[in-house]
Amino acid sequence: MITETFKPRFCETDALGHINNVSYSAWIEQGRTSLLMERPDVELEANSNFVLAKLEVNYLAEGFFGCIVETQTCVSKVGTTSIHINSKIYQNGKQLIDASSILVYIDLISKSPKPVTGELRKLLEAI
Amino acid sequence: MITETFKPRFCETDALGHINNVSYSAWIEQGRTSLLMERPDVELEANSNFVLAKLEVNYLAEGFFGCIVETQTCVSKVGTTSIHINSKIYQNGKQLIDASSILVYIDLISKSPKPVTGELRKLLEAI
Amino acid sequence: MITETFKPRFCETDALGHINNVSYSAWIEQGRTSLLMERPDVELEANSNFVLAKLEVNYLAEGFFGCIVETQTCVSKVGTTSIHINSKIYQNGKQLIDASSILVYIDLISKSPKPVTGELRKLLEAI
Amino acid sequence: MITETFKPRFCETDALGHINNVSYSAWIEQGRTSLLMERPDVELEANSNFVLAKLEVNYLAEGFFGCIVETQTCVSKVGTTSIHINSKIYQNGKQLIDASSILVYIDLISKSPKPVTGELRKLLEAI
Numbered sequence: 001m002i003t004e005t006f007k008p009r010f011c012e013t014d015a016l017g018h019i020n021n022v023s024y025s026a027w028i029e030q031g032r033t034s035l036l037m038e039r040p041d042v043e044l045e046a047n048s049n050f051v052l053a054k055l056e057v058n059y060l061a062e063g064f065f066g067c068i069v070e071t072q073t074c075v076s077k078v079g080t081t082s083i084h085i086n087s088k089i090y091q092n093g094k095q096l097i098d099a100s101s102i103l104v105y106i107d108l109i110s111k112s113p114k115p116v117t118g119e120l121r122k123l124l125e126a127i
Numbered sequence: 128m129i130t131e132t133f134k135p136r137f138c139e140t141d142a143l144g145h146i147n148n149v150s151y152s153a154w155i156e157q158g159r160t161s162l163l164m165e166r167p168d169v170e171l172e173a174n175s176n177f178v179l180a181k182l183e184v185n186y187l188a189e190g191f192f193g194c195i196v197e198t199q200t201c202v203s204k205v206g207t208t209s210i211h212i213n214s215k216i217y218q219n220g221k222q223l224i225d226a227s228s229i230l231v232y233i234d235l236i237s238k239s240p241k242p243v244t245g246e247l248r249k250l251l252e253a254i
Numbered sequence: 255m256i257t258e259t260f261k262p263r264f265c266e267t268d269a270l271g272h273i274n275n276v277s278y279s280a281w282i283e284q285g286r287t288s289l290l291m292e293r294p295d296v297e298l299e300a301n302s303n304f305v306l307a308k309l310e311v312n313y314l315a316e317g318f319f320g321c322i323v324e325t326q327t328c329v330s331k332v333g334t335t336s337i338h339i340n341s342k343i344y345q346n347g348k349q350l351i352d353a354s355s356i357l358v359y360i361d362l363i364s365k366s367p368k369p370v371t372g373e374l375r376k377l378l379e380a381i
Numbered sequence: 382m383i384t385e386t387f388k389p390r391f392c393e394t395d396a397l398g399h400i401n402n403v404s405y406s407a408w409i410e411q412g413r414t415s416l417l418m419e420r421p422d423v424e425l426e427a428n429s430n431f432v433l434a435k436l437e438v439n440y441l442a443e444g445f446f447g448c449i450v451e452t453q454t455c456v457s458k459v460g461t462t463s464i465h466i467n468s469k470i471y472q473n474g475k476q477l478i479d480a481s482s483i484l485v486y487i488d489l490i491s492k493s494p495k496p497v498t499g500e501l502r503k504l505l506e507a508i
Contacts, residue, residue, distance in 0.1 A: 141392055141394045142391070144396045192396060
């Protein structure tokens with residue numbers, strides 16, 4: 001699991017006075033990229049990438065400007081040709097968001113799904 | 128159903144060369160607000176509002192800058208205290224997104240769900 | 255001059271109840287790309303592009319959700335190796351924004367500025 | 382001066398492969414709010430606020446995903462009824478952005494500018 005903290009931006013609020021729902025999609029993406037694109041140990045095979053196929057976001061409570069955000073991102077399942085990533089977002093210990101992303105492992109030449117195997121699979125199962 | 132068309136913005140693309148996944152959340156929100164906040168015939172009761180509880184987005188195909196976007200937004204279900212909104216997004220007749228939003232009808236004083244009844248219910252069932 | 259109209263998005267507002275200042279940067283960019291990237295008659299030379307060097311935005315009045323935006327974008331000056339683009343943004347006939355963008359014409363191989371000449375110059379002077 | 386560091390988000394890039402110009406407006410705003418809204422010692426008078434009147438952004442170099450951003454924000458001038466804020470943005474020690482924001486100190490009831498005086502003035506001059 002990767003835990004990150006940051007300050008929400010004022011432009012991420014909306015006229016209802018709270019964090020706008022769209023902002024959470026950006027925060028969830030940030031957790032995913034920290035997991036899959038920025039870890040030196042997570043090496044994808046050549047001409048391969050994880051492509052977002054489905055995002056499910058549950059909005060559990062309102063978030064606010066002026067309060068540190070904590071995101072927790074982990075791989076919740078490694079399927080044959082896909083992975084599931086779970087994202088939890090908190091402010092002051094209160095959970096705001098529970099989200100699930102499904103990413104398909106794609107061969108970028110043939111544009112078709114390919115199996116997650118070998119070292120990559122072991123590593124993802126351990127995150 | 129409400130159909131809207133607009134041009135994607137260059138800032139909505141990302142370094143993979145296509146429309147970034149977060150941009151779709153904004154486009155889906157725009158369809159919801161066109162349905163619920165901008166139609167003069169959709170009048171919510173005093174101190175009441177629809178609050179987003181869940182968003183599910185299926186990414187079916189890549190979207191690109193330089194090509195008109197069409198969004199189709201409709202109420203797919205009127206529940207006891209909630210509604211489901213379906214959003215489809217197209218470019219050149221190809222469907223990029225199929226999304227479902229669940230919004231709960233909330234009494235803003237008590238912060239608790241309230242039934243969707245009467246004229247509002249009839250109207251939403253007909254959209 | 256290119257004139258465009260669109261609806262502001264709810265996610266473009268902020269907790270002060272009006273359109274957030276960052277949203278205008280996106281709207282100004284949209285006007286620039288409509289002028290430089292989407293007109294079939296504006297053809298840049300091979301391996302060349304206009305690169306944003308400076309943006310100056312004057313915020314004249316508050317903008318609001320629920321009210322159509324009109325943007326007016328024109329080339330205000332064609333310099334030796336750069337162009338100036340002026341952007342005006344209105345709601346209900348009231349001017350919200352007056353902005354100026356300076357873009358440098360760049361040779362993408364050498365990464366250095368190059369002169370705006372010939373047909374491109376004539377066309378830009380006439381927009 | 383306030384110095385902050387954070388990771389750029391993938392959704393802040395664009396199809397040219399670098400950080401999109403609009404993203405910098407959000408980063409500049411974040412520095413301003415850290416200075417004016419989040420410091421417990423910066424107390425505005427009742428019914429008063431700083432309102433953005435002008436933003437000038439110089440784009441000095443391209444920014445990229447995958448590289449920590451450092452922002453430096455300071456008050457560069459305290460005028461009679463306004464302040465100037467300077468923002469510098471770096472990646473790997475290379476300056477990407479030099480920006481200047483002019484904010485007017487406004488009486489929120491009369492909507493007119495008011496003098497920056499007393500303790501607030503002294504504090505802002507020292508930041």
